[in-house]
Amino acid sequence: xxxxxxxxxxxxxxxxxxxxxxxxxxxxxxxxxxxxxxxxxxxxxxxxxxxxxxxxxxxxxxxxxxxxxxxxxxxxxxxxxxxxxxxxxxxxxxxxxxxxxxxxxxxxxxxxxxxxxxxxxxxxxxxxxxxxxxxxxxxxxxxxxxxxxxxxxxxxxxxxxxxxxxxxxxxxxxxxxxxxxxxxxxxxxxxxxxxxxxxxxxxxxxxxxxxxxxxxxxxxxxxxxxxxxxxxxxxxxxxxxxxxxxxx
Amino acid sequence: xxxxxxxxxxxxxxxxxxxxxxxxxxxxxxxxxxxxxxxxxxxxxxxxxxxxxxxxxxxxxxxxxxxxxxxxxxxxxxxxxxxxxxxxxxxxxxxxxxxxxxxxxxxxxxxxxxxxxxxxxxxxxxxxxxxxxxxxxxxxxxxxxxxxxxxxxxxxxxxxxxxxxxxxxxxxxxxxxxxxxxxxxxxxxxxxxxxxxxxxxxxxxxxxxxxxxxxxxxxxxxxxxxxxxxxxxxxxxxxxxxxxxxxxxxxxxxxxx
Amino acid sequence: xxxxxxxxxxxxxxxxxxxxxxxxxxxxxxxxxxxxxxxxxxxxxxxxxxxxxxxxxxxxxxxxxxxxxxxxxxxxxxxxxxxxxxxxxxxxxxxxxxxxxxxxxxxxxxxxxxxxxxxxxxxxxxxxxxxxxxxxxxxxxxxxxxxxxxxxxxxxxxxxxxxxxxxxxxxxxxxxxxxxxxxxxxxxxxxxxxxxxxxxxxxxxxxxxxxxxxxxxxxxxxxxxxxxxxxxxxxx
Numbered sequence: 001x002x003x004x005x006x007x008x009x010x011x012x013x014x015x016x017x018x019x020x021x022x023x024x025x026x027x028x029x030x031x032x033x034x035x036x037x038x039x040x041x042x043x044x045x046x047x048x049x050x051x052x053x054x055x056x057x058x059x060x061x062x063x064x065x066x067x068x069x070x071x072x073x074x075x076x077x078x079x080x081x082x083x084x085x086x087x088x089x090x091x092x093x094x095x096x097x098x099x100x101x102x103x104x105x106x107x108x109x110x111x112x113x114x115x116x117x118x119x120x121x122x123x124x125x126x127x128x129x130x131x132x133x134x135x136x137x138x139x140x141x142x143x144x145x146x147x148x149x150x151x152x153x154x155x156x157x158x159x160x161x162x163x164x165x166x167x168x169x170x171x172x173x174x175x176x177x178x179x180x181x182x183x184x185x186x187x188x189x190x191x192x193x194x195x196x197x198x199x200x201x202x203x204x205x206x207x208x209x210x211x212x213x214x215x216x217x218x219x220x221x222x223x224x225x226x227x228x229x230x231x232x233x234x235x236x237x238x239x240x241x242x243x244x245x246x247x248x
Numbered sequence: 249x250x251x252x253x254x255x256x257x258x259x260x261x262x263x264x265x266x267x268x269x270x271x272x273x274x275x276x277x278x279x280x281x282x283x284x285x286x287x288x289x290x291x292x293x294x295x296x297x298x299x300x301x302x303x304x305x306x307x308x309x310x311x312x313x314x315x316x317x318x319x320x321x322x323x324x325x326x327x328x329x330x331x332x333x334x335x336x337x338x339x340x341x342x343x344x345x346x347x348x349x350x351x352x353x354x355x356x357x358x359x360x361x362x363x364x365x366x367x368x369x370x371x372x373x374x375x376x377x378x379x380x381x382x383x384x385x386x387x388x389x390x391x392x393x394x395x396x397x398x399x400x401x402x403x404x405x406x407x408x409x410x411x412x413x414x415x416x417x418x419x420x421x422x423x424x425x426x427x428x429x430x431x432x433x434x435x436x437x438x439x440x441x442x443x444x445x446x447x448x449x450x451x452x453x454x455x456x457x458x459x460x461x462x463x464x465x466x467x468x469x470x471x472x473x474x475x476x477x478x479x480x481x482x483x484x485x486x487x488x489x490x491x492x493x494x495x496x497x498x499x500x501x502x503x504x505x
Numbered sequence: 506x507x508x509x510x511x512x513x514x515x516x517x518x519x520x521x522x523x524x525x526x527x528x529x530x531x532x533x534x535x536x537x538x539x540x541x542x543x544x545x546x547x548x549x550x551x552x553x554x555x556x557x558x559x560x561x562x563x564x565x566x567x568x569x570x571x572x573x574x575x576x577x578x579x580x581x582x583x584x585x586x587x588x589x590x591x592x593x594x595x596x597x598x599x600x601x602x603x604x605x606x607x608x609x610x611x612x613x614x615x616x617x618x619x620x621x622x623x624x625x626x627x628x629x630x631x632x633x634x635x636x637x638x639x640x641x642x643x644x645x646x647x648x649x650x651x652x653x654x655x656x657x658x659x660x661x662x663x664x665x666x667x668x669x670x671x672x673x674x675x676x677x678x679x680x681x682x683x684x685x686x687x688x689x690x691x692x693x694x695x696x697x698x699x700x701x702x703x704x705x706x707x708x709x710x711x712x713x714x715x716x717x718x719x720x721x722x723x724x725x726x727x728x729x730x731x732x733x734x735x736x737x738x739x740x741x
Contacts, residue, residue: 085500133454140451148448151439154520157504161434164497165448168430171493172486175455179482183458245524283612290609298597301636362591365559366652370610371582504561 017232021225028225031218035061035211043211056120059113061211065219066109070135072223073103073142078170081163090238093159096166097149098230100142102223107139130180137176141169155238287372291380295354296387305350309392313346314399321403331404336464339408340457342396343389343421348446350388351428354381355436364436368502378429378498385425385432393417408464412476416463419483423456426490433501459483509534510691511556511660516565518551525551526562527715533691535659538682540702540723541695542735543712549695550590552712553664556693557587569660583611586653588663592645593652594637600624600648601633604655611656623651628677642669650678654685661685663694667701679705699731711735 039061045054080096083089114132115125126132145166152158299305320338328334358364367377397408428449435444459479466476509532518526526548533539541549554560556567558574558581567574572581587593594603601620608616624630627647632640637648646669653661663682667675682705686692696702702709703723711719711734719734 085497137451137454144447144451148435148438148444151444154504160500160503161438164500165431165434167497168427168490168493169448169452171489172427172452172455175482175486175489176458179455179458182478183462245519286612287610290606294595294598294602294606297602298595301597361596362589362593363595365587365589365591366593366607367610368559369557369582369585369587370607371579371612372610373579504559 021228021232024221024225024228028218028221031214031221035065035214035218038211038214043207044205052120056117059117061215063110063113063117064212065215065222066106066113067135068216068219069106069223070103070110070138072220073099073106073227074138074170074173076227077103077166081166084159084163085167090155090159091235093163094231094234094238096163098227098234100145100166101230102226104139104142104146105226106219106223107135107142110135111139128180128183130177130183133180133183134173134177138173141166141173145169155241284373284376287376288379288383291367291377292383292387295381295384299384299388305353305388306391309346309350309388310395312349313342313392313396316342316345317396317399317403331406332465332468335400335404335406335408335468336461338404339396339400339464340420340460342400343393343417343460344424344450344453344457345446346392346396347389347421347424347428348449350385350392351425351432351449352442352445354385354429355432356441359436364502374499374502375495378433378494381433382425382429385429386421389421389425390418393421406468408468410467412467412473412480413464416460416480416483419480419487420456420460423483423486423490424453426487426494427452430490430494430498433498455482455486459486510570511693512568513552513556514566514568516552516555516567517563518548518555518560519563520551525715526555529565529712529715529717531693531710531717533693535689535691536686537708538686538692538694538706540706540709541693541712542697542699542702542709543695543718547712548715549712550664553587553589553662553693553695556660557585557662558582559587583656584658584660586656586658586661588646588649588653588661588666590665590668592637592649594645594649596638597636599634599636600629600640600651603637603648604651607652607655613656616655619655619657623655626654626681627651643671643674646670647674647677650681654681659690661690661692661694663692665695665697667696667698675701699735700728703728703731 039058043058043061045057076099077096080092080099084092084096111132114135118127119125145162148165149158149162152161317338320334320342324331324334324338355364358367368374400406400408428445431445431448431452435441435448438444459482463476463479463483466479511531511533513529513531516526516529517524529548529552531539541552543549551560555562556569556574558567561575569577569581569584574581595606598606601624604620604623605616608620613619621630624633627650629644629648629651632644637645640648646666650663650666653663666678670678679701682692682694686707694702694706696705703726706723708720708722709726709731710717718737
């Protein structure tokens with residue numbers, strides 16, 4: 001009796017999830033293709049930049065896109081860890097884990113693309129800019145979170161400790177941001193910029209603005225599709241564990 | 249009692265005046281803040297007393313911090329014209345790296361010997377255990393700094409015994425052990441605990457590190473209080489936020505060990 | 506029929522993918538000593554730790570004196586004393602300091618007399634000022650028993666208290682258990698020594714693979730029959 005329910009339930013459940021996954025994946029693929037076209041062909045060159053800086057500026061769309069993913073990961077994992085500590089539903093822990101795993105890739109992408117862009121623009125790969133600092137620290141926290149989880153065997157303890165760590169570590173990120181902001185800053189604030197020391201800033205033209213919107217949407221979709229996939233995978237992993245127990 | 253002693257004929261001199269049963273155990277009535285604080289103190293006392301006996305934590309921390317100062321001194325010796333430019337960074341980096349040594353021991357020792365279970369069995373709020381440990385760690389780290397500062401004075405010939413630097417050290421150390429004690433508790437029963445704690449802790453300590461180095465640098469540059477203020481504000485905010493959060497989440501850590 | 510002080514009902518516990526306890530039901534009445542027997546890995550220690558409130562069960566409940574462990578606050582812990590495989594003591598403190606620390610943890614008022622009495626009871630009065638680090642295995646075990654009975658708990662959990670004890674200490678422990686068990690207390694004790702279980706306990710409970718394989722009053726058992734049961738449990 002129990003074996004039939006075991007084998008049937010996940011099958012029925014998987015079908016709906018599969019369809020949802022397919023829709024998200026197709027949307028993501030279309031949006032990413034649109035972004036490639038818009039960022040390379042549609043968007044006009046930045047008017048006040050020249051030479052290498054003008055070409056390098058196009059990495060901006062990937063840079064901003066990855067950053068959108070990293071910020072989404074930050075917010076979702078914060079919600080996930082608080083929700084886990086309140087409800088104790090492992091699904092929330094999987095949300096946190098999945099979003100942090102995808103967020104790690106996004107934060108890495110932001111940092112790397114930022115570094116590549118910074119070299120021609122600021123003539124250095126690295127600077128202690130507040131945004132750069134806080135995204136890098138967030139990346140380190142993500143990695144620490146994943147390493148930390150890895151060291152805990154008990155499933156419930158792993159979820160609880162991971163959530164506590166994520167919650168506390170994330171609380172420090174705004175403080176890091178403000179500290180770094182007062183420390184020193186040469187990062188251009190593209191939207192509503194008011195930093196007189198900023199270098200490498202440029203006016204956002206109409207086509208660039210459109211491309212920016214496409215980038216934000218495309219990378220949000222990419223993030224959702226990756227996270228959704230990973231979340232389902234984690235669910236299935238736990239399910240396999242459960243079934244193994246029931247068989248034993 | 250007499251039954252016990254019949255089996256031990258050699259120990260007649262040790263006959264206890266009363267049996268175990270005839271003495272009802274008197275417990276203090278009620279809980280309340282008084283009882284809570286008494287337990288916090290008892291735990292801090294216990295850690296400090298054990299430390300005075302064994303001198304495991306304090307000695308390794310001070311030796312490490314002095315070594316680190318010497319190494320930084322050598323590293324910068326011929327390349328840095330004005331030591332005041334590197335001293336703020338050296339001071340705070342040494343404190344951050346030294347602190348981890350003590351924090352690792354604080355719950356590590358309890359987990360290894362199993363005594364954590366005895367603490368958790370006692371009718372004590374988990375947060376009282378946290379605050380007791382926090383006080384002991386704070387004491388150890390401040391004591392270590394009392395050796396680190398003169399070492400920096402000697403090696404770099406920079407006087408860092410100035411009011412605002414000392415205040416920032418106190419605030420920064422409080423913030424450090426607040427988060428550090430919490431993470432030490434989290435990582436105590438995890439595989440590869442010793443290397444895990446710095447990885448967990450250091451990214452979160454960045455605001456303290458930035459504020460601390462900035463205050464030290466501004467004071468050494470002879471700047472006024474108006475520039476130092478906002479950084480002191482960061483340290484105070486950090487301390488308050490994390491003490492409150494630690495108090496709120498600490499109960500969750502040892503639902504189960 | 507006296508009221509049962511320890512009541513364990515339908516207890517399940519799993520660690521990762523391993524089911525350690527599968528539906529345990531137990532009752533230990535006031536004045537009773539129950540011995541938990543079973544091969545290593547049968548779940549004795551896990552059961553002890555759940556009853557002590559250190560580990561949460563996945564399903565089922567433990568009530569101590571009618572109060573549910575899951576719902577009770579920190580105050581219920583006053584009624585529990587635990588002796589575990591590990592000594593649960595501080596190496597660098599002396600025997601006296603260890604006990605006086607735990608006395609403070611349990612809010613005991615003027616604990617000196619009580620500490621003195623327990624130290625005499627476990628025959629460590631003369632070594633009270635020495636660091637626990639210098640104690641032998643048997644002395645550690647005795648001090649850890651002293652720690653467990655310090656606050657006079659009605660529920661005593663002794664997880665293999667006899668390992669590492671020499672003949673004298675073991676006799677001392679036996680007398681102590683008899684003395685404590687006689688008053689209104691419930692003692693749950695796990696051991697590998699079947700003869701001791703028969704001698705010390707009022708009833709035995711044989712665990713196998715997370716389930717209760719056999720439960721009986723010691724009066725109905727002989728050494729031979731118990732050995733046979735134990736062997737069956739181990740083989741099955």
